[in-house]
Amino acid sequence: xKTAATIHKYIAEQLVMLIEVKTAKWGEDxxxxxxxxxxxxxxxxxxxxxxLEWIDAD
Numbered sequence: 001x002k003t004a005a006t007i008h009k010y011i012a013e014q015l016v017m018l019i020e021v022k023t024a025k026w027g028e029d030x031x032x033x034x035x036x037x038x039x040x041x042x043x044x045x046x047x048x049x050x051x052l053e054w055i056d057a058d
Contacts, residue, residue, distance in 0.1 A: 008055050015048040 002010075022041055 004055065008052070011048050011051050011055075015045065015052065018045050018048065 018041060022045070025041075
């Protein structure tokens with residue numbers, strides 16, 4: 001079983017990777033901002049942010 005610190009680190013790394021993808025794709029195609037791919041990406045980013053906030057909450 002993974003430790004809380006390992007899970008936190010993994011989620012943070014995934015969040016960084018998704019934000020980098022969002023930044024890289026921003027100028028390429030409007031679908032990354034308005035279509036299903038963009039919505040899925042935003043959903044994943046939101047979910048990871050929510051998890052990190054929950055883990056860090058006292």
